[in-house]
Amino acid sequence: MSNKSAIGVFDSGIGGLTVTKEIMNQLPKEQIIYFGDTARLPYGSKSKATITMYSRQIIRFLLTKDVKAIVIACNTASAHALETVRKEIEIPIIGVINPGAKVAAETTRNGNIGVIATEGTIRSGIYNEFLGEIRPDLRVFGKACPLFVPLVEEGWIDDPITKEVVSRYIQELLYKDIDTLILGCTHYPLLRKVIREVVGDGIELVNPAYETARTLKHVLEEQKLLSEETTTPEHTFFVSDGAEKFRNFANTILPCEIIETKDVNIKTFE
């Protein structure tokens, strides 16, 4: 393992690609090895023990690829597994929740923060917990938006139906006088434009994908692990099911074209 090694990124499926995109933008010299656990998604409704077991298997798989750092590009796995698995490996490992929470706490002026996320993330209370640790005086209002992920996966990104759905979900947060809104699911940055139209200019949108890539850059700098390659890195994408479908979707999101995705039997990485 050296600064020439790749960065491992994983998610329950395709959501983590928004984080990958930010890493590619902010750290264009870094090679990425992505794992999407498409056979076992969604993680949102599963228990802490299950998610921790899944995360361990994926980390073991990524370590066979000699990665120098790992990004858990999934809110549920960050919430349930990060603390445990961090103690078990030697390389830096970063989740998506802390970076977003930190920036939201710095950004808010009136102390009212909204969080939109999947039902699992909202129910876990993880953003309330993290934000409370940073600034106990904050008021945090969560709202589960279970239709956002299927709308994104349907490709109805800039669409009147999506705008109506966004409007209905976000209305109750607007009544709470929030001035900062965390996009607490890795799919949601893809709805950023429509969300902006609904909330207007007075509310800061926090994109944890962007903040996570910034944190990663900072960590790699600190540990002198930044790549110094001058050739364009070749990224690799692995999934546990449906490699082709994954590739098609990924090619609509990422700034580079994915030529191939590979299937992995992740359960064998016990």
Next chain:
Amino acid sequence: MSNKSAIGVFDSGIGGLTVTKEIMNQLPKEQIIYFGDTARLPYGSKSKATITMYSRQIIRFLLTKDVKAIVIACNTASAHALETVRKEIEIPIIGVINPGAKVAAETTRNGNIGVIATEGTIRSGIYNEFLGEIRPDLRVFGKACPLFVPLVEEGWIDDPITKEVVSRYIQELLYKDIDTLILGCTHYPLLRKVIREVVGDGIELVNPAYETARTLKHVLEEQKLLSEETTTPEHTFFVSDGAEKFRNFANTILPCEIIETKDVNIKTFE
């Protein structure tokens, strides 16, 4: 196993409850043991191999309850696994696809049949295959409607947003001059009212849940397995995750109240 044994019904989650409801209506003396694989839903996006493995585990679980027949109340599992698992067990096993396809083929006058279902079911081409076997002259037009399930699960059943989504999905089938529309996902009968508003009165809606219960009745009669109990049967509901959430939803659908649902570790039924 005797005619006093229960009927096993399974689905990836709650969708199969529409089939269960029809069985309760048409076969009120039969006891039902339901399994909803809520920990591993949705099935729609998973591969044939994965769905077959899941179905095998669930069938093994249901057989421990001494069931006399099994209904795969899930289109994806019916499409991917029925043919394989039918050869592996001794009791009757029925899927939801054949009964609906049969009635649709009998119903159509102009030979143009529309099928709405999840992406997995449409991609499998299973309705085209079954309909083609019954009547090779039919023209079958499939349309995946991935937003319908989350809309139902959000409870937005009779809702302007849902009507707009239905309208957008179904428009291209209307252009094909269909006169019969199969509701090819077990959640969809819950959207029947809105679908009817969009398609008007000129199109027959086929509800495979209803037809499956009819087929089950017929099979039990033939094999002399009909229950002759005179007391009201006590149904049992098992899920692989989130028993309480399941129970709440089930109680909005079923004609009887579910008092208790139980969690099962389905992966141990290898």
